[in-house]
Amino acid sequence: DTAVSQTPKYLVTQMGNDKSIKCEQNLGHDTMYWYKQDSKKFLKIMFSYNNKELIINETVPNRFSPKSPDKAHLNLHINSLELGDSAVYFCASSQVSAGRGYGYTFGSGTRLTVV
Amino acid sequence: AQTVTQSQPEMSVQEAETVTLSCTYDTSESDYYLFWYKQPPSRQMILVIRQEAYKQQNATENRFSVNFQKAAKSFSLKISDSQLGDAAMYFCAYRSTSGTYKYIFGTGTRLKVLA
Numbered sequence: 054d055t056a057v058s059q060t061p062k063y064l065v066t067q068m069g070n071d072k073s074i075k076c077e078q079n080l081g082h083d084t085m086y087w088y089k090q091d092s093k094k095f096l097k098i099m100f101s102y103n104n105k106e107l108i109i110n111e112t113v114p115n116r117f118s119p120k121s122p123d124k125a126h127l128n129l130h131i132n133s134l135e136l137g138d139s140a141v142y143f144c145a146s147s148q149v150s151a152g153r154g155y156g157y158t159f160g161s162g163t164r165l166t167v168v
Numbered sequence: 169a170q171t172v173t174q175s176q177p178e179m180s181v182q183e184a185e186t187v188t189l190s191c192t193y194d195t196s197e198s199d200y201y202l203f204w205y206k207q208p209p210s211r212q213m214i215l216v217i218r219q220e221a222y223k224q225q226n227a228t229e230n231r232f233s234v235n236f237q238k239a240a241k242s243f244s245l246k247i248s249d250s251q252l253g254d255a256a257m258y259f260c261a262y263r264s265t266s267g268t269y270k271y272i273f274g275t276g277t278r279l280k281v282l283a
Contacts, residue, residue, distance in 0.1 A: 084269065094207075094257055096273040109268045141211060149269050156203055156263075157271065159213035 056080050059144050059160035066134055067168055074129045074163045076144030084108075084149040085127035086157065087119060090141040102127055103149060134167045141165070170195045172262050174274035181250045182282050188235075189245045189277045191260030201263045202236070202243045203271070208256040216258070219243065247279075255281045 057078045066072050078085060086109070087099040101109035102121040116132045131138060141164050145157040171194045181187035193202070204216040219227045219236050226234050231248045247254055260274040 086270070088271075094276045096259065096271075098270045101268060101270060109270055143213065145213075147269065156201075156215045156218055157213075158215075162211045162213075164211075 056158050057144055057146055057160040059142075059163050061163060062161060063164050063166075065166045065168060068134055068136060070134050071130070071132045072134060072165070073131070074142055074144075074165070076127045076129070076160055078125055078144075078146040078158070080146055080148070080158060082146035082148045082158070083124055084147050085121065085124070086145045086147075087127065087129050088143040088145065090143060090162070092140070096143070100127075100129075131165075134165075136167050139165055139167045170197075170200075170262050170264070170272045172260055172272050172274040174258075174260055174277050176277045177275070178278045178280070180280045180282055181247070181254075183250055183252060185250055186246060186248045187250055187279065189247075189258050189260075189279065191243045191245070191274055193241050193243065193260075193262050193272075195241070195262065195264075197264060197266075199265045201265065202234075203261040203263065204232070204234070204243075204245045205259045205261060206254075206256045207259065207276075208253075213259075217245065250281050252281050252283060255279055 084103045086101045090096045100119040105121045118130045121127045141162045143162045144160040173192045200221045202219045206214045217229045233246045235244045257276045259276045261271040
């Protein structure tokens, strides 16, 4: 059973299109995250939801919109895709309310290629 | 703001030998967590080891151990008896114990294991 699953694993699309990446976790965690890993492998947080409430919204173009219908799901919708959006996008979850020391559980990533 | 620095973009180690990956960080907080994650070519992010700043004892997980020097803000990872399967990108990460619990990642070290 996959703990944090992302779909699709690969996404190739043309500039200007709109696309979504879905994430689901079956760990019962209360917090979910989206990270972007660029071509140099640098990981940077984009968004985080805690119990469906947006708690982190880093400096990200407003073409990116997260949506959390419930605490087990966090989707990422991207409008008007640009070449620079090409990256690997990771979903992660953690149990923040449990307090100390819990690391993230990551999904396997979605490689987005904009052509 | 916290920062994490990994000064070794790439390291090599002979199979069965020991290698140490460096990580330094900057923070004004006294309580926090530090992590090492492994990212093999499959791109899955795998938690290797975790250290709580309030614990002086260095964490150990099988062949993986850390040297945590809080005053020096240093958190190095030692891999003993290196195996071919250890070849991967290794990321050091910092996480606060308050606020949004987001990770701050270093830029990663690519580890090559030579047969």
